[in-house]
Amino acid sequence: MDDVRTDARELADYGYEQELRRTLSAWAVFAIGFATISPVVGIYAVIQLGFAFSGPVWIWATVVAFLGQLLVAVVYAELASQFPVTGGVYQWVRRLAGPRLGWLVGWIYLSAAVASLTTVAYLGATWLHLLFSDGALSARGHVLLGVVFVAVALAINLLGVEPVKHFLNAGIIAEGVASIAVSLVLLVFVHNNGFGILFDTLGAEAAVGGSATAGFLACLAVAGWAFLGFDATTQVAEETENPRRNVPRALLRAYLFVAFTVLLTGLAVTLALSRPEDAVSGAIADPVFAAVTDGIGAWAEKPFIVVVLIAFFACAISIQTYIGRAVFAFARDRQLPFSPVLATVGERQIPYVSLIVTAVLAALGLLLGLNGNAAATLISFGSGGFYFVFLAVALTALVARLTGRWNPDSGQVRLGRLGLVVNVLAVVWLLFEAINIAWPRTELAPVGGSWVQVWAVILVFSALFLVGLAYVLLARPHTKLASVPAPAADKAPTR
Known part of the structure; x- marks a missing residue:
């Protein structure tokens, strides 16, 4: 209880009251991070x-992305330990x-976060369909099942923090079964296949103009x-006990554990596929599902789908959780x-109103799925x-580090000069x-898509930036900020 009071006093130093319930332990924050990154959804x-x-x-390519994003995660851990x-x-x-x-950064972040909830709901809809039917899934049916995903995530979040923690724990168990246990069996x-196959494209470059580099x-x-x-x-810092220590630790642990799981699953599936060339040609629509059902047996089909569904629902719930907090912080x-x-x-x-509004926006984003397979577009x-x-x-x-506006070593995560090296490399990678x-x-746009769909990422986020800039x-929202001054960037409030 004393720690909670101390955390509340520190929050007051930033000009805010303790409105959210501070009940999240280090494990609960890890669960939120793990479920949101989600090795099942990612892989x-x-x-x-x-x-x-x-x-x-x-x-x-996945290994390269892991190493690059590890640099970013370390920079985020430094920032989270101080703010x-x-x-x-x-x-x-x-x-x-x-x-x-x-x-402006917060505006783009909210837009991307809503898009991520839409994407997870769209991808999860496929597994929800597989649970009840082996037939083809229509574009309209795909969208409707995606709405079910969003609605369930919202309903669980509206129950409060405690039910969310229980569902996320179930998600971690499901992730462990669907990813780690199954991968070890495979x-x-x-x-x-031998390890040599990991250096073979099997002719996949034909889909991108014959260039393996492309x-x-x-x-x-x-x-x-x-x-x-x-x-x-970082979005649940005000609900976390001792957030300066627990949030950055949970962030890094969740990232590393998920990365290990993703790479393990990717390796296991690639080596287990009996006909990997079919995964290249598209004859196998889902390489993971094919590897599991062919390798373990048809009996594992429905149980595996259930476990994967739990992981997808946990991911959607976690994303809904942090988007609601992000909107709340803005508002x-x-x-x-x-x-x-x-x-x-x-x-x-x-923040139940923020949760409801973001769920509605994510559901509206599913309308993109009416134009056929939108997975690549939504991921982009x-x-x-x-x-x-x-x-x-x-x-x-x-920039803040180099100009002296920010002293990272005043936080809980202290890297010294190594922090500068990591920060520079993170910027280069990003x-x-x-x-x-x-x-x-063109290969990431819908089949037969127009130039607008090919350039969609640049066009959409340019439009979002211009709308945000106009706002x-x-x-002039910056003039409406609370009048209570925030602590200096290079000085952490005393605990």
Whole structure:
């Protein structure tokens, strides 16, 4: 109880009251991060497209994405250890680079986060359909099942923090079974290919103009999706006990554990496929499902689908949790239209209005699925927005570090000079990957799509940036910030 009071006093130093219930332990925060990154959701979304572009070589693109995002996770851990406030990137950029840039970064972040919930719901709908039917899934049916995903995630979140924790724990168990346990079984008992196949494209470059390099870059653009979501831990800082210590630790542990699981599953599936060339040609629509049912037996089909579904639902619930907190943080600072309503906290001490609004927006995004298979498009949208935000945050941190506006060593995560090296490398990686994801590729657009769909990532996020910029210039939300001064960026409040 004394720790909770201390955390509340520290929050007051930032100008905020303790409105949210501070009941999340280090394990609960880890569960949120783990469920949001979700090895099941990550690998199942990436592996099919990875095989199509690079064949078995896809796994090396995943390794590169893991190493690059590890640099970003370390920078985020430094920031989270010093600013234990709900709002994450919006709060960090606002305090280190000013409220105008903070608003723009927060605006793009919210857009990308809603797109990620839409994407998870769309991907999960396929598994929900498989549970009850072996027939084809229509575009309309896909959208409706996606809405079911969003509705369930919202319903669980509206019950309060405690039910969310229980569902996320179930999700971790499901992830362990669906990823780690199954992968170990495949590696030990179903080993149909040698390790040499990991260096063979099996002719996949034909899908991208005959260039293996182009195929690898396209695969790398998609692989970035598997390592998103670790920042979800920062959105529950005001509900976490001793957030300066527990949030960054949970962030890094969740990231590393998920990365290990993703790479283990990718390796196991690639080595287990009896006909990997069918995964390249598209004859096998889902390489993971094929490897499991062919290798373990048809009896495992329905149980495996159930376990995967639990993991997908846990991921959707976790994403809904942190999006609601992000909107709440924005609205609490009077940065959005209808801010007083969006910042409403109910009897269960949750921002229920923000949760409902973001669920509606995510459900509307599912309408993209009416135009056929939208998986690649949605992944590009979600990844593109997040990587733009990652780049803005890493650049802000680097400039603040070099100009003395931020002293990272005053937080719980102290890296000294190594922190500067990590920050620079993170910026280099993010600049490359943001361009790579935004690069117009016909293979990531719907079949027969127009130039608008090919350039969709650049066009949509340019439009979002211009809308946000217009709002900043006309509505001047930065002038509505609370008058209580925030602590200096290089000085942590005393505990």
